Amino acid sequence: MKYGWVFLLCFLLFSGCGENESAIKVDLTEREQVILKEEHGVITYAYLPQYSHTISHFRHHSLIQYLRKETGLNIKQIFPDTFDEHMKMVGQEKIDISYSNPFIYIKIAHRYGAKAFARIVEMTGKDKFRGQIICRADNSSIKNIYDCRNKRWIAVDSTSAGGYLYPLGHFIDHGITKKDFKEIAFAPGPGGKQEKVVLSVYAGKYDIGTIREGTLDVVSDKININKIKVVSMSNPYPGWVYAARKNLDKKIVEKLNQAFRKLDFNNKEHREILEAASFIKVINSVDKDFDPVRQLAERVGMSLEE
C-alpha cells in the first residue's frame, strides 16, 4: 500500500515534466540585401481599380491564366491603387494591357495614345452599361431624379464612367447641374470605390450616390440591398474596354484578340472564367466605338486632360 503512495507521489511530482522541443540552429550573422529583380518579357495586365485588389484578382486571375495558356505570353496582373495611377502606369508603359471603363479609356487614349482592341458584353447580354442614382429606400424626400437637388451626392471617382460621368450627364439632361447639389464627394482611398459609395449611402452619410450598373449585386453579401433603392438610371454607353498601350507589339494584341474571341460562354471552363470576370463575351472594338463617351464628357464639361 505504502509503495502505492510513493508511486502516486512520484507520478504527481514528475508527470508534469516534459521534454524540450528540438531547435534548429540558424546563423543570423550571414546577411544579404534584398533587391528585387526585374522580370523580363512580362506582359502586364491591369484592371482599373474600381473594386478592391482582392476582387480584381478574383475576377481576372482565371482569365489571365487562360490568356497565358492560349497566347503563350508571360502575362502578369498588376494592381495599381487608383484610377490616376492606372492611367499614369499606362503612360509609363508599366501597364501593357489596360482593362478600364470607357471614360478612362478616352483619357489614356487622348493622353498616352492607348488603343482599344476589344470590349466586353455585360452579363445582361448588352455591350453597353448604365449609371445608377441610388438612395436609401426609407428616404421619403427622394422619389425621382428631380428630388436630388440640394442633396449630398457621393460619386465613385471623378474619372469613373458609370459612377460619375454617365449619372452627371443624366442629371444635366434633366436640368440639374453640379451647383444644384448641396455637396458632391468622391469615394475615398484606393480601390473598392464602387462599394464605398453604396456603403456611404447605406450609412446615411450621403443622400444619393452614383454607381455603375451591377454594383449592388457585388455588395449584396455586405449589406441588405433592399434598403437601397435606385432613383434613376442613365442612358447606356459602351462598356468596359481592353486597350493596348502605345507601341505594344501588334502581334501580342492580335494573339490576345484571338484568345478573347475563343472564349465561349457555352464552354464550361470558359463560362467559369467569364462568370468570374463578370462578362459573357469579349468582342472586337476600335477607338471610334467610344465617341459617344467623348461627346458626353464634352457636354458635361469634363476635360480629358484633367
Next chain:
Amino acid sequence: MKLGFRSKIYLGFFSLLLIQGLVIFLWVSQVMKDSMLEEIKNRGVSIGVSLSARMVEPMLAMDFLRMKVLVDETVQLDNGIFYTFVLDEKGNPLIHTFKHGFPVELKTANTVQDGQKGSMQLLDTGDQLIFDYAVPVIINDNRLGTLRLGLFQTQAEKMVNKIMFTTIVTIIFAILMAGIVGTLLLKPVTKSIKKLHDSSEQALRGDLDVRTAPMLKKNCWDIMQCSQKECPAYENQCHRCWYMAGTLCTSCVEGEYAKRIDSCQQCQVYKQCSGDEIQSLAESFDAMTLSLKGNLSDLKTAESILNEQKALLQTILDAIPDFISLQDNEGCYVSVNRAFCEMLNKNKEEIIGKANGDLFSKTLAEMFNKEDKSILETRIPLVKENRVPGLKGLKWLHVVKIPVLETKNYVKGLVCSGRDITKLKAVQEQLTQSQKMESVGRLAAGVAHEINTPLGIILGYAQLLLEDVEKDGQMYEDVATIAKQTKLCSKIVADLLNFSRSSQKNITKFNINEAIKEVLSMVEHTFSLNHVIVKHEYDKNPLLMQGDKEKLKQVFINLLNNAFDAIKENGSIFINSGFGKTQSEIKISISDTGCGISKDNIKKIFEPFYTTKGPDQGTGLGLSVTFGIIKEHNGTINVYSPPLSGKKEGNGTQFIVVLPTGLNMKKGELNG
C-alpha cells in the same frame, strides 16, 4: 507520543492541503505552462494569419511601403516579437524588419506547405531560442507568398514563470486561508467531541448526570407559548423536548423518541431549535444517558425483585427434603438444591457445570447417562426407584426425571427429583412381614383352636391314666411324659392364641404396680432357687391405667422369664416403674445382668418363633406375644443391650415398656 484527535485532524488537514497544493503546483502549473506556451504559439499563428490577410492587398499592388509599415507595426506591437518578413512565391524576401540585411539561413529555416494553416519551428540562434511561424499568404486559393514571424521563447518563458509565480503565491495564500478557515471551523467541532468524550467517560464511571449539549437558546414553551408546568419539557433547559417521552403538547405523538421523531421533525420547535450534527449528537447523547439512567434504575429494581424471587425459590428448593436438580441437554448440572448437595456430600459450586461422570461412580454415571439420553430423545418422563450407596449404607431413592421443553420440538434439559425412601422401604418390609405374620397368626389361631380341645382330651385322659397306673412303672413315666408334652402343647396353643390376639380382652382399671407384684409373687420363689434376686422400685403413687391386666401380667411374666433365662443363675433383675414423660403414660423398666443380646439378634427378638433357647425351653413366641399385647395397649417396648442405666454389671439387657394410662379413654378404645 500519541496525537490527540485535534492534532490528527490538523495534521491531516494541513498535510492534505500541502499535498493538494503540491499537486496543483506541479500538475496544474505544468498544464498552465503547457497551455500558456500553446497560447503563445497560437498567438504567433494568429498574428501571422492576421498579418498575412492584411498583407494580400499590398502584395498584389506590390506596395512595399504598406508592406513595410505592416511588418514594422507588427514587431512594435509586442516586445516578444523578434522579426517579421515576407517571402514571395519563389521564397525570395520581399520585405523584412531586420536593420542590417536579411539573414540568409532564415529563408529555409521553416516552411509551410500549401493547404497548411501555418507551421511553427523552434530556432536556436546561439543567443536565444525563437519560435518561428510560417503562414502562407493566399488569395483566392492562389499563394502569393509566405509570411514569417519570430517570437522570443525567453519572453514566453518569462510569462510562464510569472504565471507560475502567481500560481505559487495563490496556492500558498489559498492553503493559509483554508488552514485559517479550517481551524476556525474545526475548533468548535473538536471542542464538542472532547466534551462528548469527557461525558462518555463520566458515564462509563457510572455518573450519568452528564451535560454535553450547550444550553438551549430557544425554548419550546416560548415558541409554543405553553404554560403547562407539569410537562417534563417545561423549563427543562438541559434536554430537547423531542428526546423526552410524555410531553404534553397537543401536537406531540405519545411514546419514545423512535415513535415520535418523524412527527417532531415537522414541529416549529424542532425547525427552530435543532442544531448541526455535532449539536444533535451531544443532545442525543444527553438524552441517551438520561434514558439509560432511568432504565438502569428500573433494571436495578427488577434485579432486586429477581434476586428476592431467586432467593425465595432457592429457599423453597433447599427446604424441600427431596433432592432436585436441573441438567442442560448436554447432561451438565445447571442448578441443584441443598438436599442434592447433601446427598453427594459436595457443595453447590462443586456440582454446577459437572456431568454425571464427574459426580458418580462409573457404573452409576453410565446408567444415569443412559437414562438421561433416553429421556432427552423420547421426551418421556422416567419414574423409578434406585438403590444407591449412601453415607450410611445403601439407600432407596424414588426418582422422577422430567424433560424440560423450551419449544414443541426442542428439549432444553431435564429436571430430576428424588426422595429418600429407605425408611419407607423398611416400613414396607415390616408391613409385609406383619401381614405375613398376621396370616400365620390367623392360621395358627385356627389350628390352635382346633387342636386345643383334642389336647384337653389327651391331657384329661393322660391324667386319668396316671391315676390308674402305678407310679413306679414304665407306663406311668410314659403317660407322665404324654401329659407333660400335652401341657407344653397347650401352652404353645395358648401362646399362639395370644399372639393371634384372638383371646378375649378384659379391660379394667388397675394399678400396674399391683400387677407387677402379683407376677413377682408367682416367680420370685422360683428365681431365688437359682440365686436370681429381683429388685424393684415402684413409684410411690399408684400407677393406675386402663387395660387388660391379665395380658399385661403375661407381658411382665414373659419379660421376667426371659431375664431369668438370660441370667440362668446368680444374677439380679431390676424392676422400675413410674410415670413417663407425662402423667398420661407409665414407664416400666425391666433389666437383668444376664448374657445380653447380640446386635444381630436384637433386631429379630420380636419376630415370632425366633428363639435362642433350646427346643424344650422356648417357643419363640414370648416376645412376639409381648410386643402384640403392648401394641394392643398403644404402648411401646424398646430393648437395650447393654442396658441404658449404665450399670456395668456384665452385659445384661433392659426392656423399657411405655404404656399410656388410657384413663381419659372410654372403655373399649384400646387398639384392636
